[in-house]
Amino acid sequence: MADNRVAKRYAQALFRTAKDADVIKAVEDDLNGIANLVQNDESFQEFLMSPHVSADEKIAIADKLFSDRITALSMRAVRLLLEKGREAEFVNLRDGFIALRRESEGVVYAEVVTAEVLENDQRQKLEMQLAKKTACSVEATYSVDPHLIGGIRVTYGANVLDGSVTGRFRTLREVLLHDVLKQV
């Protein structure tokens, strides 16, 4: 079972080391690749999580898979996780590392959800407006949710900017129900 506190400690140690070595971007790319492999490749995930495979075997396979593709620092982190039996923490490690990097660089992370795929010009304009609004540079991930019907919903930090049709209907419903309760 993944433990966010453990992953956070690993991420902090790895980020400090990567920052000292000035390989933050490379390590982040490595962690993204490994985390994507763990999330998307079921056979690799089964192998990694299998209790019947020893830590030494897992390290040997990881060496063969990643040693010539990722940085030495990333490889050391992978070996350490496997030695300590923390295979389930790869994704949390990646997320924690990225969060620390954003915090270090003063970057705001935004999740943008639209009913249809957002075109590039609108993405650029949105990120520019968000950067102006937050006075920080913005990193955004985009996803599509047809349930929104139309419009856009932006989430960053503890803020939600809901410009979707579903969101407006929800607001309207709340207002109307509030009025109904007031009339009683």
Add this chain to the structure above:
Amino acid sequence: MSNPEQKSSVPTPVKFVLGLAMMAGGTYLSVSGTLDSINKPLAEKGIPIDLGITVAVIGVFLILFPVIQSFYLNPLQQAIDERNNDLESTFAEVEELRTSMTKMRAEYEQRLAEKEAEARNQIQTAIKEAQQLRQSLMAEATERADAMVRQAEIEIAADRTQALTEIRASVVNLSLAAAEKVVGETMTSDRNRKLVATFIDELEVAK
């Protein structure tokens, strides 16, 4: 009744001796014919009596009377006296019992009267208490019924309000669901793009 032996003025031994003398003398006079001069004229006149025999018979009676008295009359008199005494004591006891009964009856009647009065008082008290209890129960029941009615009215009003609210909320939900469906069916990419553009522009304004 008094003893006849005690009342007699002549002692018994004197009577006994006198009786023997009369019996012996009378028998002698009769046998010797000394009194024939008296007996014969009496017989000729139709009175056949021998005075010597008569004197002897009186002497026999004088001898027999104390014997009869001591063996028959005295025990009989004693029995009669005892019976009289028993009767007198019985009458006295009866009288005493009657007096006692009269007294007891008077006491009983007095106690009965007291008990009746006490019972009447107790009944009156019980009736009064029952009436007070009835009044308090009636008042309590009335109060409880009023409270139940008030509570029922409150609950009915609350249920009515809740039902009204639910109906209105259902109307709102149904209306918005229908509107959402209509908007979803009429939504196009151009409209969506305009919505996004408007959102971004408003973001700039609200900065």
